[in-house]
Amino acid sequence: MKLKRILSLLFIGGTSIILFVTCGKEELPPNPYDDIKITVTPPPVDTNSPYSIQWLHKNIFNPKCNNPGCHDGNFEPDFRTIQSSYSTMVYQKVKKNNPQGSFIYRVKPYDTLNSWLHERLITDDPDLGQMPLYGNPLKQSEMDKINGWIMKGAQDMFGTPASQASLPNAPPMVNGYGAFVGNVQVDTLRQNGLQYYPFQIPSATQMIMAFALADDSTAISALTINQLKISTQKDDFSQAITLSCTYLNLQPGEIYYTPVDCSLLPKNQVLYFRYYVGDGNPNNNVEFPNNLSPDYYKTYFAMIVY
Numbered sequence: 001m002k003l004k005r006i007l008s009l010l011f012i013g014g015t016s017i018i019l020f021v022t023c024g025k026e027e028l029p030p031n032p033y034d035d036i037k038i039t040v041t042p043p044p045v046d047t048n049s050p051y052s053i054q055w056l057h058k059n060i061f062n063p064k065c066n067n068p069g070c071h072d073g074n075f076e077p078d079f080r081t082i083q084s085s086y087s088t089m090v091y092q093k094v095k096k097n098n099p100q101g102s103f104i105y106r107v108k109p110y111d112t113l114n115s116w117l118h119e120r121l122i123t124d125d126p127d128l129g130q131m132p133l134y135g136n137p138l139k140q141s142e143m144d145k146i147n148g149w150i151m152k153g154a155q156d157m158f159g160t161p162a163s164q165a166s167l168p169n170a171p172p173m174v175n176g177y178g179a180f181v182g183n184v185q186v187d188t189l190r191q192n193g194l195q196y197y198p199f200q201i202p203s204a205t206q207m208i209m210a211f212a213l214a215d216d217s218t219a220i221s222a223l224t225i226n227q228l229k230i231s232t233q234k235d236d237f238s239q240a241i242t243l244s245c246t247y248l249n250l251q252p253g254e255i256y257y258t259p260v261d262c263s264l265l266p267k268n269q270v271l272y273f274r275y276y277v278g279d280g281n282p283n284n285n286v287e288f289p290n291n292l293s294p295d296y297y298k299t300y301f302a303m304i305v306y
Contacts, residue, residue, distance in 0.1 A: 050145045051145060051155075052155065053086050057079070070132075070134070076095070089117060090106075092107070103119060109163075112150045118150065171285070172218070173215070174275050174277065175212040176211070177209060180209075180210065181205060181208075198303050201262055201304070206261055207262060208259055209228060210256070212253065217279070221249070222279075224277070224279065226246075226247070227243065230243070230265065232270075240274075245257060262305050266305065267305050267306060271302060271304065272301065273303070274288060288301075
């Protein structure tokens with residue numbers, strides 16, 4: 001089909017503007033996906049089994065916990081759907097713990113006593129609050145269903161018990177560092193007074209460099225590698241000075257640290273440093289910063305010895 005074209009000439013402020021307007025129906029090429037038929041078999045929804053995530057969502061999590069401003073996507077666990085309920089509970093790390101930090105996972109399969117979900121539903125701690133927070137406590141018969149689901153392995157919607165393979169395993173994170181002489185933090189003295197520039201340190205200094213780390217499934221004390229490397233090159237650490245770091249539990253914080261003798265470092269030039277850490281999975285070894293990091297990370301993880 002031929003297209004009709006309308007040419008319009010406008011004058012705005014003494015400037016002529018030509019508009020080409022296309023109208024009419026344009027024939028589209030055939031969609032190569034039109035003939036593809038996709039058949040999706042929905043997962044079995046056995047709402048009659050009282051120890052299934054489907055039953056729990058239908059009868060407890062959705063009507064009693066998925067309330068506006070609560071577990072409706074504003075806070076985890078997310079009880080809006082069966083899938084979100086499962087994926088935000090089973091082997092998911094606790095964020096708001098008890099004062100003793102006793103719990104690791106919201107739901108630990110085969111273990112109700114170490115499942116934070118169970119604790120929050122029975123606690124009498126007024127600071128934590130018993131869930132549902134703005135409703136009546138669950139009946140014992142309802143608690144029995146939740147406990148039964150956990151003790152049967154916290155089965156997913158297909159009836160498969162959770163396994164250690166369900167554990168999240170993201171690479172470790174380097175959350176920050178500090179340089180100390182005694183109890184005085186010295187990495188605050190930055191070149192030109194800019195936070196993301198190298199800090200300055202006298203050469204006749206024995207300092208401690210400490211690194212704060214985090215991991216989703218590995219205890220900080222069990223992290224591997226834990227090396228500090230110092231280089232005169234921003235993006236080349238092949239000839240770097242390498243220092244091993246030691247774990248220290250400061251309670252409540254955990255760090256890795258190493259002494260640094262500044263008299264042994266090159267003077268009056270920028271020295272870049274990086275931290276290396278792993279969690280036992282070779283695919284999760286971390287170098288931070290790395291060559292792909294923004295320059296402000298590289299210059300923040302840097303110092304000048306004078």
